[in-house]
Amino acid sequence: MYKNIFLLVFIFLIYVVPVYAQSEKDVMANHHMMMNDTINDKRISLNLPPPMKVHQLENMRSHVEAVQAIIGLIAEQNFNKASEIAHTKLGLTEEMKKMCSMFKNEGFRTLGFQFHKSADELAEVLKTKDMTKSLQSLHKTMSYCVQCHATFRQ
Numbered sequence: 001m002y003k004n005i006f007l008l009v010f011i012f013l014i015y016v017v018p019v020y021a022q023s024e025k026d027v028m029a030n031h032h033m034m035m036n037d038t039i040n041d042k043r044i045s046l047n048l049p050p051p052m053k054v055h056q057l058e059n060m061r062s063h064v065e066a067v068q069a070i071i072g073l074i075a076e077q078n079f080n081k082a083s084e085i086a087h088t089k090l091g092l093t094e095e096m097k098k099m100c101s102m103f104k105n106e107g108f109r110t111l112g113f114q115f116h117k118s119a120d121e122l123a124e125v126l127k128t129k130d131m132t133k134s135l136q137s138l139h140k141t142m143s144y145c146v147q148c149h150a151t152f153r154q
């Protein structure tokens, strides 16, 4: 009888305690992450001050809106309007130039400029009204969105 109890306690110590300790650690890690309000992954942080963070996310939301509008306009074969949006909302306008120049990280700046230039190229391709070429060009522009998001965080 005592032997059995001893065995049960032994099993408890070996299996249950480490599992509990592990989950306790995870909870602490999550808590820590939430308190810091940052995503702790392998991406490079731009260390942006809070007002710039808000501004960048606003800008990004307008990017995704522009892409959605462009896809809809391509489907409607309204290439001229799609071209105008690509140029004014995603292209390398004076406003975008200024904004991109504000970032300290050189790799980020370079990627930002390449992205905006590719959107100006997209605007030109859209003017040809060639559906396949337009989609290929949009695909190229969006690969910059993907590449930058995989590399950098706020």
Ligand code: HEC
Pocket: 039, 057, 058, 060, 061, 063, 064, 067, 108, 111, 112, 115, 141, 142, 144, 145, 146, 148, 149, 152, 153, 154
């Ligand atoms: C040169 C870098 C770069 C490029 C290019 C870029 N982004 Fe971003 N984007 C960021 C960063 C940095 C964040 C913040 C991510 C983080 O901190 O987790 C972000 C965040 C976002 C968000 C989240 C917005 C929010 O309110 O939370 C959206 C949506 C987004 N980007 C859309 C796009 C789209 C669509 C494109 C391309 C058409 C694009 N971005 C191109 C760097 C970039």
